[in-house]
Amino acid sequence: EEIYFISFINFLKAYNAALIPSYNYSFLINLIKRFFKLTHLITLVSINTIIRLIKCLIAINPLLIKLVLLILTVKS
Numbered sequence: 001e002e003i004y005f006i007s008f009i010n011f012l013k014a015y016n017a018a019l020i021p022s023y024n025y026s027f028l029i030n031l032i033k034r035f036f037k038l039t040h041l042i043t044l045v046s047i048n049t050i051i052r053l054i055k056c057l058i059a060i061n062p063l064l065i066k067l068v069l070l071i072l073t074v075k076s
């Protein structure tokens with residue numbers, strides 16, 4: 001997850017955008033089966049979001065696709 005954070009920070013800095021403060025999430029899960037279901041769901045959502053982002057970047061700025069593909073490669 002750290003590579004995503006660093007890549008996203010670099011992306012924001014490149015466009016002089018405001019940085020988003022870090023936040024630590026705490027999931028209240030006491031069963032391992034529920035934990036794996038949650039991690040699977042998070043992975044699916046994030047991969048789909050990254051793919052949609054790539055589709056948007058093709059029209060806006062194709063040079064940014066390389067950065068997003070790096071994240072997608074690590075994620076897969």
